[in-house]
Amino acid sequence: MKIGFIGCGVISGAHLEGLKKLKDENKLTFQLTAVCDLKLERAEAFAVEVKRQLGLRPVVYTEYHQMLEQGGLDAVSVLLDHDLHHTVTEDCFSAGIHVQMQKPLAISPSFGRKMLADAKKFNKVLTLSEPSVLGAGNVAMARAVKAGLIGDVYMIMDYATITLGRSFFAGTAWRHMKGRAGAGWINDHGVHRTHFFTEVNGPIQEVFSYTRIFEKELNNGETTIHPTGEDTSVTVFRFENGGLGHWMCSTAAHGEKTDGVWIYGSKGCLRPGQHVTLEDKSIVTHSEIIQRYAPEVVENPFAHSYIELWEAIAEQKQPISSAERGLDALGVVFAALESGHTGQPVSVQDIIRGEKHAYEDTVLAEMKTARF
Ligand SMILES: NC(=O)c1ccc[n+]([C@@H]2O[C@H](COP(=O)([O-])OP(=O)(O)OC[C@H]3O[C@@H](n4cnc5c(N)ncnc54)[C@H](O)[C@@H]3O)[C@@H](O)[C@H]2O)c1
Incomplete structure (x- = not known):
């Protein structure tokens, strides 16, 4: 083809x-x-x-x-x-x-x-x-958790902050404008994580979030912009199966970045891309997880x-x-944005079905004027 x-x-x-x-x-x-x-x-x-x-x-x-x-x-x-x-x-x-x-x-x-x-x-x-759910490594981790390697998932913690030095992420100004990108990094990067969380542990039911734009001006040496997309979100959520999550995204970190996901279950902890530590302190390496759970899957997520x-x-x-799972991941991101906007906890299904859309309305309004 x-x-x-x-x-x-x-x-x-x-x-x-x-x-x-x-x-x-x-x-x-x-x-x-x-x-x-x-x-x-x-x-x-x-x-x-x-x-x-x-x-x-x-x-x-x-x-x-x-x-x-x-x-x-x-x-x-x-x-x-x-x-x-x-x-x-x-x-x-x-x-x-x-x-x-x-x-x-x-x-x-x-x-x-x-x-x-x-x-x-x-x-x-x-x-x-x-890519966060494709390729042998990601497929294997999701299959390992679903097969019970770390037991029932109690909590997922994700701290993703980066230091941009008040410039543009990936050299692109559009990523910081909600009328072009849907929000700031919480949409651009956040969907990778919400897609992975839900692939590993099923649907997220409810979300509460605080969101901010800390950096009011960004400049890449040639162009200055005034971001309208959130540069920081601090979110908690609850899975339908009872697991809990704490998830952070920020492009406004200075000095040092953080980067780490921990998935804690009733029998051990998964550090994605690294290893599983079981309660007897034994370690299952990432390559062992791939060998055990996804030996047939191509390694490169884009090839997959x-x-x-x-x-x-x-x-x-x-x-x-699938596109359907992509909409679920986007629904979690917009539940966080809706919560940050309204100050209330938000049901992900209300967002996916279009029953709550106060934040999305602000994106639609900016889309009418935002092309640059
Ligand atoms: N790891 C990942 O999966 C990953 C990483 C980066 C980007 N992305 C996604 O890929 C998409 C593109 O991101 P990017 O970083 O490559 O953006 P980019 O801005 O670097 O590239 C977009 C390109 O599209 C071109 N373009 C814009 N409007 C066009 C039109 N009407 N017709 C033809 N070309 C047009 C631009 O000139 C530009 O070269 C986004 O959805 C982004 O979220 C995914």
């Missing part, structure tokens, strides 16, 4: 690497025959890199509608700012093309619901490339996302990283 990329920015290189891994391992994979970016020089440079790594130079476009009309594509991977996800998806579907979307599924839950409805309406596949897309199209197989 033929695939095209829309957007050749920060994350496109990781996707190319994923396709290269599949090619190197002689796995059935897509041919990347078309790439598109508004910035011609970016798309041209990426096409050169594709030729170097995959051996075939894709056709370059700067207008994605043209690519959809002329490219003869089976599928597209959408690698764009969050506010474009839903419109580009609908355009792909109406051109008869399946879609792999990047996280977050959409800028906000109402658009996520629309994308799921559009996939049904046009009878097309919509998968999500969410293309296997999932292929199997969803060719075999109607349900992906691990």
Whole structure:
């Protein structure tokens, strides 16, 4: 099958690497025959890199509608700012093309619901490339917890703070504006974590959060912006199965960052990507967890996302990283944002169903004015 990329920015290189891994391992994979970016020089440079790594130079476009009309594509991977996800998806579907979307599924839950409805309406596949639940390591950890390696999950703790020095995350200003990104880092990075939490331990029922914008001005040496997306959130939540969580995201840390997830169960503790420590102090290493629980899964999460897309199209197989699960992860993030906005605990289902949307309304209002 033929695939095209829309957007050749920060994350496109990781996707190319994923396709290269599949090619190197002689796995059935897509041919990347078309790439598109508004910035011609970016798309041209990426096409050169594709030729170097995959051996075939894709056709370059700067207008994605043209690519959809002329490219003869089976599928597209959408690698764009969050506010474009839903419109580009609908355009792909109406051109008869399946879609792999990047996280977050959409800028906000109402658009996520629309994308799921559009996939049904046009009878097309919509998968999500969410690396936190794909690849052998992540699949193995989720299977290990579900199989009871650490017992019943009592609590998940996640402290993710980074030091930006008042510049832009990933060099991109749009990530700090809620009308482009849906919030600040709590959406951009936070969905990775909420998707992982819910993959490991099932749905989150209720969330309470404090959110702030500490840094009122960011500057990358050329451009100054005044962020509208939250740079910090401190959240507690409760899973439907009774487990508890404490989750923090911040791009406003100075001096030192924190980075760590701990998953405590009735029999031990999982440090994702590192090891499990059981109550008798014995250690199960990350590679042992992979060997035991996901030996058959490809290692690279982005490579895995293309296997999932292929199997969803060719075999109607349900992906691990489905659009539905992406909406659940986005629902937890927006429950935290709603809680920070209203000062009340928020039910995740109220957000997913669209019954509570005071914070989302502020995103929609900014979307009408925010393109820069
Ligand atoms: N680990 C991950 O899974 C991961 C990491 C980074 C980004 N992402 C996601 O990938 C997506 C893209 O992020 P990024 O960091 O690559 O952003 P980016 O800003 O670096 O790249 C986006 C690209 O899209 C281009 N573009 C914008 N509008 C366009 C249009 N209408 N037509 C064609 N091209 C257009 C821009 O010129 C830019 O080159 C986002 O959804 C982001 O959340 C995922």
